[in-house]
Amino acid sequence: MQGLFDKLNSFQRRAVETNEKYVALRASVGSGKTTVIVYRVLYLHLIKKVPLNKIMVVTFTNKAAEELKERLKNNIDEDVKYIGTFHSIANRILRENIDLNRFGYTKEFKIISYEEASEIINDIVKEGRLNIKYKSKIQKRIEEFKNGNLLYANMKKEDDIKILYEEYRRVKKEKNLMDYEDLIVNCYDFLDEDLGIEYIIIDEFQDTDYMQLKLIEKIAGKRAGIFVVGDPNQTIYSFRTGTQNIFKDFIDKYNTTIFELPINYRSTRTITEAAAALIGEKIYCKREYGEPIRITSHYDAFNEANYILRRIKELKEKGVCLKDIAVLFRRQVQGELLYDVLGREVECEFIKGVEEQQDRIDRESVKLLTLHSSKGLEFRYVFIVGVNEGNIPISTKREIEEEELRLFFVGVTRAKEVLEISYIKSPSYFGFKGYKSQYISMLPKNLLLEQDSNSKYTLNEIYDMLRLEKEKKNAEKKVTHKKYGEGIVIYEDDNVLKVKFDSYGEKEFFKLFCQGEFI
DNA sequence: GAGTTTACGCTTTTT
DNA sequence: GCGTAAACTC
Numbered sequence: 290m291q292g293l294f295d296k297l298n299s300f301q302r303r304a305v306e307t308n309e310k311y312v313a314l315r316a317s318v319g320s321g322k323t324t325v326i327v328y329r330v331l332y333l334h335l336i337k338k339v340p341l342n343k344i345m346v347v348t349f350t351n352k353a354a355e356e357l358k359e360r361l362k363n364n365i366d367e368d369v370k371y372i373g374t375f376h377s378i379a380n381r382i383l384r385e386n387i388d389l390n391r392f393g394y395t396k397e398f399k400i401i402s403y404e405e406a407s408e409i410i411n412d413i414v415k416e417g418r419l420n421i422k423y424k425s426k427i428q429k430r431i432e433e434f435k436n437g438n439l440l441y442a443n444m445k446k447e448d449d450i451k452i453l454y455e456e457y458r459r460v461k462k463e464k465n466l467m468d469y470e471d472l473i474v475n476c477y478d479f480l481d482e483d484l485g486i487e488y489i490i491i492d493e494f495q496d497t498d499y500m501q502l503k504l505i506e507k508i509a510g511k512r513a514g515i516f517v518v519g520d521p522n523q524t525i526y527s528f529r530t531g532t533q534n535i536f537k538d539f540i541d542k543y544n545t546t547i548f549e550l551p552i553n554y555r556s557t558r559t560i561t562e563a564a565a566a567l568i569g570e571k572i573y574c575k576r577e578y579g580e581p582i583r584i585t586s587h588y589d590a591f592n593e594a595n596y597i598l599r600r601i602k603e604l605k606e607k608g609v610c611l612k613d614i615a616v617l618f619r620r621q622v623q624g625e626l627l628y629d630v631l632g633r634e635v636e637c638e639f640i641k642g643v644e645e646q647q648d649r650i651d652r653e654s655v656k657l658l659t660l661h662s663s664k665g666l667e668f669r670y671v672f673i674v675g676v677n678e679g680n681i682p683i684s685t686k687r688e689i690e691e692e693e694l695r696l697f698f699v700g701v702t703r704a705k706e707v708l709e710i711s712y713i714k715s716p717s718y719f720g721f722k723g724y725k726s727q728y729i730s731m732l733p734k735n736l737l738l739e740q741d742s743n744s745k746y747t748l749n750e751i752y753d754m755l756r757l758e759k760e761k762k763n764a765e766k767k768v769t770h771k772k773y774g775e776g777i778v779i780y781e782d783d784n785v786l787k788v789k790f791d792s793y794g795e796k797e798f799f800k801l802f803c804q805g806e807f808i
Numbered sequence: 809g810a811g812t813t814t815a816c817g818c819t820t821t822t823t
Numbered sequence: 824g825c826g827t828a829a830a831c832t833c
Binding site for chain 1: 815816817818819820821822823
């Protein structure tokens with residue numbers, strides 16, 4: 290059984306086998322953090338003989354929890370009892386360990402989504418005949434109100450936002466509903482039973498908020514050890530959590546032992562050194578130098594998208610698999626344009642939200658993602674587009690800007706083999722400046738290859754160009770079928786071939802089944 | 809009430 | 824620098 294831990298490096302092994310009660314593991318990008326969490330659980334259970342119902346593992350997404358469960362299955366038959374997101378664990382505790390009747394709820398309470406919450410809020414406004422302004426931003430306004438801020442603070446005559454907020458809370462209880470935040474807050478407020486947990490592991494700790502930590506502290510009591518894992522340099526959700534440096538807070542509060550995973554196994558030395566320059570820290574790298582990082586500039590977002598398409602087609606011709614390519618951007622609107630242009634020639638998917646990632650990430654096709662949703666993923670080829678001042682960083686307000694740099698860092702470190710960065714000179718999106726981001730200037734010059742693209746087409750010209758190219762390509766492609774005779778290819782992708790035959794008309798073939806049929 | 813002016817927000821989003 | 828919706832004017 291000792292051999293089980295032999296493939297860990299010395300940093301990983303020290304963290305896995307620690308006997309310290311409070312531990313913070315600072316895991317650098319691509320350093321095998323998930324491996325450490327898996328082996329930490331194995332160590333606790335198989336070596337220290339801790340029962341699985343005394344271990345709790347908290348993850349950032351359901352997907353991450355599934356991956357952990359899957360990897361643990363290789364060595365343990367049963368599941369860890371508490372393994373999942375803060376929300377899924379809170380949900381379980383609320384239903385299993387709390388007498389909800391005391392608090393006006395029952396065990397059958399329903400969890401409401403953002404959309405369902407929206408419906409309830411609109412009903413309250415309608416039925417209560419409340420005076421609410423800026424209705425299209427109603428949920429955002431409630432959110433701000435809850436945090437003690439106001440959206441549209443200078444109204445001439447205030448509306449009923451306060452009444453609406455209070456009614457919303459009352460109605461949720463009356464109808465036995467909880468929204469995502471209620472799961473955490475109510476679990477914290479209602480819990481008075483000791484769950485008997487001895488070891489708690491929290492993944493992606495940098496994106497944990499104070500309420501979630503308070504809940505964990507309540508579950509842990511004085512007995513349980515808390516082992517937090519994450520990378521402060523990848524804190525990109527503090528706009529949501531409101532926590533600036535929760536790692537530091539945790540370390541200051543407890544007698545914490547700090548471990549590090551400083552070795553990057555993921556990216557080429559070129560990419561790793563570029564990333565390290567952004568955060569001003571040394572990252573050790575197991576790999577050799579690779580291709581230089583190409584920096585290109587373009588006239589506008591259309592020409593940039595057109596360039597990316599051309600590069601992707603080149604890669605495809607060289608035999609690169611489309612699923613190994615990702616295009617990353619700061620805002621959703623950028624993705625829409627990219628999807629429009631790239632989608633005409635190559636298979637691509639605009640991935641919005643993690644639920645979709647789960648289903649789609651294995652498929653064949655180029656992935657389009659925001660920098661935020663690229664967190665935790667890796668690709669052999671990565672393009673980051675629109676790296677303009679005013680977009681990355683989107684604002685230069687001091688407290689925001691540090692997070693913007695970390696966001697760029699996250700983007701850069703998604704690339705395993707090849708990284709390209711581009712910016713545009715004549716932008717039309719709000720806030721975009723017509724020059725490159727200061728962050729590009731932070732990358733070491735010796736790792737870069739800078740190029741200026743002078744092409745300046747309108748969107749229609751680009752579309753025409755793509756159409757003509759396609760027609761020309763297909764027009765050239767004449768085929769002869771054993772049965773149907775001569776024809777021309779009118780559509781072709783990886784799986785399907787559509788041919789217009791001179792005598793027979795149009796017919797579609799699956800490539801897999803028609804190999805011997807053409808001469 | 810229709811017609812015009814002024815104010816504001818604009819980005820990212822796991823559950 | 825644009826779209827939305829409130830606030831103002833007659």
